[in-house]
Amino acid sequence: MSEPVLSIRSLTVQAQLDGETRTLIDAVSFDLGKGEILGLVGESGSGKSMICRALVKLLPSKTIAITGGSMLLSGRDLVQLNEAAMRSVRGADIGMVFQNPTSHLDPVMRIGDQIAEGIRYHQGKSRSEAKAAAIDILGQVGFPDPARQYDNYPHELSGGMRQRAMIAVALSCNPEILIADEPTTALDVTIQAQILKLLMDLRDSRGLSIILITHDLGIVAQTCDRIAVLRHGQLLELGDKRRVLSAPQHAYTISLLDSHPSMPEEGGPITAEAVIDAPPVRPLLEIDDLVVRFPTPGLGLFKGGRKHIAAVNGVSLRVMPGETVGIVGESGSGKSTLARAILGLTPLSSGHISFDGLDLAQQRKQTLAQIRTQAAMVFQDPYNALNPRLTIGETLAEVLQVQNKVPTSRIPERINELLDLVGLEREFATRRPRAMSGGQCQRAGIARALAVDPKMIIADECVAALDVTIQAQIIDLFRELKSIMNLTLLFIAHDLAIVRDLCERVVVMYRGEIVEEGLCADVFARPQHPYTAALIAAIPDIDPDKPLLRRLPGQAVPHLLTA
């Protein structure tokens, strides 16, 4: 490695809370070489974002401070710099890209102006020069028509384009180092692949050094040169990507690697348990040519002037009792709408849904009553899905009481059973969601679904918001519950690897329609539809020798939002 651009030595960050000192970053040291991509990997709370905030000295709270170590950037120690000097470092030397471009771009400023602003401030260029430079950068980050798109506002762009704009803002002052904090976590896989490719191209063309923070080992394997594994603020392992991935030294790294739901070799050994052993009985859920339309926003001033968008457009699906079906697709593909329609939470425009022989369109009241007592849903964001004012015990008790399936005297006992079932300690009954971790909350959410004693559970992206190791635990929990209680599971996810891992059958949705359906093993090994193939190809593999970019097809299937 050449002379490092950035050299961090025993960086320590501490927080003062109630007179106690908590060490958030514990003497972390690493170098960043020129043109190198360093991956910072770890779960939430491991301190990976904190390191990067410490780098630009934008710590989230006044109680948190750098208490030791040094950060050498081209001969200057950033720890010693005052606020005024830091301002010239931020942007000019170190650019940052964040997870959620929507909240980090100014919604009322044209994206071109947001880029030009930094150029004028840091490089002292005139208005027209800055504009020309901004247009040039927009072109570099892949805007097809930069001169016109200079005038776009963030809300006019898709998620992927917004992230490109965010990168353009970070690049505007020609920084040496780019810090990318989970830059693709909020994006769909196909868009994620494009953004990662862009970052690598920029590294090549500008000699940019990049610190990439991520929880996805697949991304690290595909893009980074070296990997740093963090936990509890400590650097557990640092080394060359191939070395860390193939021969991890630390036990935690090994468990992190094991929990990565990687895709098996194409056409490789297929697990045979996927065969449905039940004899052909009546399907539990039958969907026939379902259409769900939403009015487009805006005033319908003239009769019939209001347009409707079909979020679900002619979907037919049969689910047998005890089956596990995965529904995959990108955001906007209609999979969540489908889930809500099945549970009767969204009115149907046309078509039929029948649950256990009852038709939702014809016998609405009766069918709804049936669905409410025999189907339950698990949501994506576990904190938002539980009433924050109720303890877990109260939440469960309420369901049991309303559903009236368990006598009142047996409710406390049943709550304990449910907590046992989802692997939560019984004392969690007295906790509120905010005093629990994401994984614990999601377990509580599953317990609530189980309190219904359902025949069917619909899990809508229920692991998307969780850390990888927790994801693996929740998936294991589902697998276990399935085997104990002959549960029918509709598992909605955008992560194909997880669906491949858990489900027998998979349904691929694209623009409100089912484009492909079949046994998991078949679909993933031999995708028939180009969209399915593109989705599969876009998954960053944990094996660095299976490069993401080679497999990335051209613009054969446009992404929903960019199209």
Place this chain on the structure above:
Amino acid sequence: MMPSATNATRMNLPWSRFLGRHLTLATGAGILGLFLMVALTAPLIAPYDPIFQNADVRLLPPALAHPFGTDNFGRDILSRVIWGARIDLQIAVIGVVFPFLIGTFVGTVAGFFGGIVDAIFMRLVDIILAFPFLVLMLSIIAILGPGLSSFYIAMALVGWVSYARLIRAQILVLKNSDYALAAVSLGFSRTRIMFRHLLPNAIAGSLVFSMSDAVLVLLNGAAISYLGLGVQPPVAEWGVMVAEGQSFITTAWWITLFPGLSIVVLAFGFSLLGDGLGEWLGVRE
């Protein structure tokens, strides 16, 4: 990662440390508590009868016998201020509770059901807001006839609109939350979803607002009494006392100063309590 830790410790904090951390809340509650004590023990601690007139001691400046002085009828100001606390606390509390209850109910129902229900209630709110607040208050009191109960009725009829709007806005957001959706999918009744799941999460903001509203109600009550439409003399009420003292303001400042100061301090206590509640309930998070 931080909030979960602080939240867990917050629950089982010793009382003293709780107060130390929520100084605003503690100060506000302290001031209100003090006024409440004064109001409750008025017959015991007031040195004189508040409406007893004694021509011998007219317009005496503050002295040991009459710490706050006496007014033009020779009544002891201190005793009147102490007895006035009863009326003014009552005005602040009743003047807020009814608008709060009505507004909360209307806001919840309008926000939850939407459509025609929402449209009707919100147009009603617009109509009420279209009139200047005091004009509307005064006309209602004029119709009902002067007196405290008219004031309370007028407050209830006019004051609920702010609560309704606050709660409705919160409910509109919360009814699309996943836990509301979960509640629907679990077969909970609409009443249960509205009042057990949505309302407790929506109410913090208006609880805080009700404290600053209490200040406004207090001042309104004083203003109405000052205009002769609220509390009738000779009952001791701070607004009435200020009104009575105004003609002597250059010669006997104590008549107006002490009741006026009481209004200010009580109002201050309410706003501190409101701020403290806001901090504690995490409204600003």
